[in-house]
Every structure is written in C-alpha cells, then in structure tokens.
Amino acid sequence: MNITILGSGTSQGVPIIGCSCSTCQSSNEKNKRLRASAFIETKGVKILIDTSIDFRQQILRAGITDIDAVLFTHHHVDHIFGMDDLRQINQRLNKFIDIFGNETTMNEISITFRYAFDEELIKYKCVPLININRIKNEPFTFKGIEIIPIEVFHGRIKIFGYRIGKFAYITDCSYIPESEYNKFENLDALVLNSLRRAPHPTHFNLEQAVEKAELFKAKETFFTHITHDLEHEQVNSELPDYIKLSYDGLKINIKD
C-alpha cells in the first residue's frame, strides 16, 4: 500500500495570506501546506481521502490520473470544496466515482453540490459524476478492499477517520471515544491531526496528538492539519523518533 500526503495544512493552509511569521515566510518546502488530504493506492485500487479545496493543484502535483473512490471525513469547506474537479476524471475515463461518508457528511455534500444531481447536467458530464454512499460506523468492502470507519468527535460533531489494513487516517479530531481504541491496534502508520501548541475546542493540539500517538503506538505516526504555529524542523526536533510532522508530498509505504 502506498500513501501520499497531498496536503498537511489546516483550513487556511500555510503560508497564511498576509502573514509575516517565520513559518509563513520560510523557504523550506515542508512549511508549505495545502489543505488536508491523502491518496491511497492498494491492490490496484485508488482511494482519495477528502477532496480538499486545493484538490486540483494536489493531484496535478502528485501525478494522479485516476481515482476509484473518495472517503470523506466530514463536510467542512477545506475537506470538500475541490470536488468539482472530479469532472476531469469522470470525463476522461467515462466513469462515476463512488463517494463515502456518514449521513451528515453526505447530506451536507448533497446540499453544497446540489447542481451535481441535475439530470440534464449529468447527461452532458459538466458536473462531478458521483455515487453517494451513506455509511455507518461499520466495516465495508470496496473493490475487495476492507475499509473500517473510525468514529471520532470534531468538537460536537461526529466525523469519520478510516483504517485500511495497517494504515489509519484521522483528521479534525478533538476526542476519540475509548470504544474506538481497538481500531488503532497494530498499525504500521497512523496519520493524526495536530493543529498547534495552544489548545483548540475542535482539534487536538500538539500535546494531545503526542499523547494519542504514544497511546496507540503505531510504528510511525505523522501529524497533519497543521497551522503556521508548528515550524517543521523545530517541532520534529522535539518529537520522539516514531512521531513526525507530515508534509505535502510525503510518501508512506506499507507492506500489504
């Protein structure tokens, strides 16, 4: 299984427009963060997590030309607003793309992308062609790949992370119920959100993310959904070896 981190930034991205802080002004490419998303290729199946607002730029940069499914974590703008650009894959490969998410996420996407359900527009393929799949917090199979939703809290809303094989991806999380802890056992790689140093009502801060990384003990944990508060080299130098900030373009390889 090959995973590519397409974006490691929080909702504003890094650099933040107009910000003159040292992270935003840094010339280190690892401090340039598009909005959070990841791409997974396993057994020939191509799975995207979230269509970030930077989706077009991200898939051009990563050289991705095909996607079989999108797993949505939740409906916030930074995670869904790139979906219109699925059109290019729909048109070129003449296919609909399956999208998955919980009831709230799929309902909100249906409202935000209302035009994508207009039959006339679908006929001319000028809208993203999607099949909506409302999933519960139960494992399901897509093209032979077992996908395990992980239900976590983002402030007060319940959202999904996902586990595939020995890889798990959690973003925008502020609380993980203990009943979900078993889904983090025996992971080779965990991607987990870590916003900044100061606490935040709807996201783990660095200290909380480290605490969870130490609890779950994946072979490697990579933090994502990061603000300009966390300078890449500085923060990595403070972290244990098996915990690191991710960065745009990071590739993670896991034996199937």
Ligand SMILES: [Zn+2]
């Ligand atoms: Zn977000």
Ligand SMILES: [Zn+2]
């Ligand atoms: Zn800044």
Ligand SMILES: [Zn+2]
């Ligand atoms: Zn969010």
